[in-house]
Amino acid sequence: MTTSNNLNDKTICITGASSGIGQAIAQHLGSSGAHVFMMGRNRSPMDESADLIRSAGGSADVATFDVADLEALSSWVASAAASTGRLDVMVNNAGFGDVGATIADGDPAMWKAMLETNVLALAVGCQAAIKAMRSTSSQGNIINISSVAALQRESGVYGATKHAVNCINSSLRKELQDEPIRVTSVMPGVFATNFTRNVDRTMVEGIAGMAGITELEFDDDSRLPQHQIDQIQQALAIGIGDVTHIANAVEYIILQPSELNIEEIVIRPQKSLLS
Ligand SMILES: NC(=O)c1ccc[n+]([C@@H]2O[C@H](COP(=O)([O-])OP(=O)(O)OC[C@H]3O[C@@H](n4cnc5c(N)ncnc54)[C@H](OP(=O)(O)O)[C@@H]3O)[C@@H](O)[C@H]2O)c1
Known part of the structure; x- marks a missing residue:
């Protein structure tokens, strides 16, 4: 069993596509022929990316909501799959961190928001994608944006959320190994x-x-x-690092033969400035 070696017409959902890594992934995959569904809270950067994608010949849809609204997240993924008849890739990217903050003086409201965004929404995004991939008989990739913070034991509450992402990723990979759904954790350094x-x-x-x-x-x-x-x-x-390198890595993951699962990728600039 192999997968097609291009992105043409693949349906790809990307959370947190209004900035940074998610926006770069959306622009790259959309401009390479995929139909990308972007979501974030800030609409105008996604509209700009959608224009760039359309002028490169791709297709793009934009939605604005908070990823912590789990019902909105699930129905966004389901409607992307319903409107195109497939879901090839789900990129769970939306997230944030308070790198440098201590636990002793940290803000529990910030921790709650990080857990809801980085962990809970990511798990629900995975679940919604699995349902959509199964119901449309799609051969899919779930790509979870983690962090090199998941490789460190002393990376605070933010790091704890990314350790959780890797745990969810590895658990899912095992759960889905008899289905045509591959699961990858991408761990960026500083970008x-x-x-x-x-x-x-x-x-x-x-x-x-x-x-x-x-x-x-x-x-x-x-x-x-x-x-x-x-x-x-x-x-x-x-x-x-330049985020376009992460977008290239995501394309590489998607285009591997379907019998090959790239379980984890650590991607960082040559020198570790902060991590
Ligand atoms: N940059 C790095 O060095 C680095 C390193 C390791 C891991 N990461 C991870 O990479 C991912 C993307 O971060 P980034 O560096 O690209 O930062 P960014 O430029 O701040 O982008 C974060 C994206 O996530 C979205 N987002 C955050 N909270 C959201 C929420 N509650 N609901 C909907 N969208 C939400 C933002 O949307 P709005 O702007 O519309 O609010 C934005 O599109 C995160 O998971 C982060 O932990 C980044």
């Missing part, structure tokens, strides 16, 4: 995204300073404009 929106500002300013940027243009939600993210990445490329 240039808006992940920094929940990270201590002094740390972000320090990194920007190393890239020669003295004034950061944060918006009201602590996001940075793409041109500053790119500027930091390009100046510090040896330690801060």
Whole structure:
């Protein structure tokens, strides 16, 4: 049994496609011929990606909701599969972290939100994808975006959520080994995204300073404009990765022969700047 060696017409759902890693995956796969379904809370970046995908000949749909709304998440996946008659790939990417925060002084409300987003929604996203893949007899990939924090024992509550992601991933791989559904955990190191929106500002300013940027243009939600993210990445490329490399890795995972399951990938820039 083999899988097709291109992305043409594959139906791909991606959570957290409005920024960073998820947006790069959506743009890359959509521009390579897949029909991508994007979701996030912030609509305009996804509309921009959808325009780019359509002008490259692909198809894109955009939905806006909080991934912690588990019913909305399940019905979004089911309707993507119902409208195209298939679900080839589910990328559970939406997530955030408070890297650098301590447990002693941390905020339990932040921990609750991290658990709901990074763990609970990811598990429900997996379950919804399995149902959709089974009901449409699709040969599928579930790709869970974890972190190198899952490789460390001292990575705090954020790391605990990513340890949980890897546990869910390995458990699912075993559960599904007699079905045509493959399961992969992608563990990135440091990549240039808006992940920094929940990270201590002094740390972000320090990194920007190393890239020669003295004034950061944060918006009201602590996001940075793409041109500053790119500027930091390009100046510090040896330690801060370019998200297009993660998108390439995801394409590689999807296009492997169906009898081959890439269970885990650790992908990071050459130098470990923070992790
Ligand atoms: N960047 C890194 O160095 C790095 C390293 C290891 C792992 N990761 C993981 O990579 C994934 C993507 O992060 P990123 O670095 O690309 O950060 P990012 O630029 O902040 O993107 C995060 C994405 O997740 C979405 N999201 C977060 N919470 C959500 C919620 N409750 N409901 C719906 N969407 C939500 C965001 O949507 P809105 O913007 O619309 O709110 C955004 O699209 C995360 O799981 C993160 O843990 C990142």
